[in-house]
Amino acid sequence: MIKKQFINFAIIAICFIFSGWAQDQSVIEQIVSEANEKSQLEILGQELMDGIGPRLVGTPQMKQAHDWAVDKYSQWGVSARNESYGTWRGWERGITHIDMLSPRIQSLKGTQLAWNPSTSKKGVTAAVIVLPTVSSPEEFQNWLPLVKGKLVMISSLETTGRPDYNWEEFATEASFEKMKSEREAANNAWRENMKNTGFTSRSIIEALENAGAAGIVSSYWSKGFGVSKIFSARTKKIPTVDLELEDYSMVYRLALRGENPVLNIVAQSKDLGEVPTFNTIAEIRGSEKPExxxxxxxxxxxxxxGTGATDNGTGTLVMMEAMRILKKIVPNPKRTILVGHWGSEEQGLNGSRAFVEDxxxxxxxxxxxxxxxxxTGRVVNISGQGFLHAYDYIGRWLHEVPQDITQHIETNFPGTPGGGRFRLCFLCCSWCPSI
Ligand SMILES: [Zn+2]
Structure with a gap:
């Protein structure tokens, strides 16, 4: 199912590119049949996501991925290069172990956040403390010295670990509504209390570290069963780990009830100093208007x-597969087709911005x-992104995409302008709230 969706993405992308300057039906048929019958997406996906794994900028795996992409393109006869555009903090993840030692022994599900310094091999063993309910910044400041030598839990206690779709399916309407109103009240109270501390949920971390906390324990639930978002640590010296919702909630409740949970956190990583960052650029030169x-x-x-499959391994693979097929079926396009695999979007569109500047x-x-x-969801909507003539172009391009794909796509013209430097046509799906 997912594989088929990728193939559809690739077909849409290639038909769009190709239909811009030719209407040769047999070529379009060859493209569609190459995409459907000789797809390389599964192999590429396995090599990139399973084999190399996640691609955090500044890690050896990111560099490995750039080299892998250049190698793939050269196998296909497409010229490719890694363009260095700057530097970033080099870091490599090691093994994280988080164990509850008291009031009983349990290994917990969690991991260190990115760019967090390493603990010693023995790790940090400390009691847990939760943020207090306060009515003023002064009250919070009075409490703050208590964090010295403690692991501070900085995320709210979730009302439920079940996604809403599961409640909708199995709960009664009344219990679902009750949960939602309790959740809303809890979230409001949490936000209000955070305001009362005089800090934000981000700035409070620095205050806790400065006050001598032994570590930070957070939980950023992704609103699905057992999934968390793992971003970067805000502490400079002490460990920051994310615990999966159920384990976080359990430790939090134990701390709230005064049962003094003690955790041991071993979070190893390597600081690799400053390292160069790259964009992988590949191109098929145009034969009539190469400029x-x-x-x-x-x-x-x-x-x-995770392995970076959803964001944005799939987009990467679609563009690689599009280039592979174009090189095979349309090796001499009128204009130059250039693909940019940007090196550091998650930290602020750094790769694409650097390309624009360079x-x-x-x-x-x-x-x-x-x-x-x-x-990884299917394409459900294509927006004109506010471009006045988007309908003329996208309508024409979509006409070349097989109907079994387009019949499920809604279009929206002229649509509203999107963000980022590059925008003409973004393919939108049900997965992402915005692009
Ligand atoms: Zn993304």
Missing amino acids: EYVILSAHFDSWDG HPEIVSQVQAVFNQDNG
Whole structure:
């Protein structure tokens, strides 16, 4: 099912690119049949996501992924290079173990956040403390010295660990409504209390570290069964770990009830100093107007809590597969087709911004940009992104996409402008609230 969706993405992308300058039906048929019958997506996905794994900027795996992409393109006869555009903090994740030692022994599910310094091999063993309910910043300041030598739990206690769709399916309407109103009240109370501390949920971390906390324990639930979001640590010296919702909730309740839970956190990692960052750029030169560009774009980097498949391994693979098929079926396009696998989107569009700054000669000659960053769901909507003539172009391009794909896609013209440097046509799906 998922594989088929990727193939559909690839077909949409290629038909869009190709239909811009030719209406040769047999070529379109060859493209569709290459995508459907000789797809490389599963192999590419396995090598990139399972094999190399997540692609956090500044890690050796990110560099490995850039080299892998260049190697793949060269196997397909497509010229490719890694363009260094700056530097970032080099870091490599090690093994994280989080164990509850008291009031009983239990290994907990969790991991260190990115760029967090390593603990010693023995790790940090400390009692847990939760944030207090306070009515003023002064009251919070009076409490603050208590964090010295403690692991501070900084996330709220979730009302439920079941996603809403599960409640909708199995709960009564009344109990679902009750849960939602309790959750809303709890969230409001949490926000109000955070305001009363005089800090935000981010700035409080620095205050806790400065006050001598032994570590920070958080939980950022992704609103699905057993899934958390793993971003970067805000502490400079002490460990910050994310615990999966059920384990976090259990430790939190034990602390609230005064049962003094004690955790041991071993979170190893390597600081690799400052390292260069890259974009992988590949291109098929145009035969008639090589100075004009059609750009395929997808960010290559990911966070490193998972394998970076959803965000944005899938977009990366679609663009690679599109290039492979184009090189095979349409090796001499009219304009130059350039693909940018951006190196550091998650930290603020750094890779694509650097490309724009470094290549005014390309950017001034861009005819169309196709960016993808919509996860693993199917394409459900294509927006004109506010471009006045979007309908003329996208309508024509969509006409070349097989109907068994387009019949499920809604279009929205002219649509509203999207963000980012590159925008002409973004493929949108049900997974992502916005792009
Ligand atoms: Zn993304």
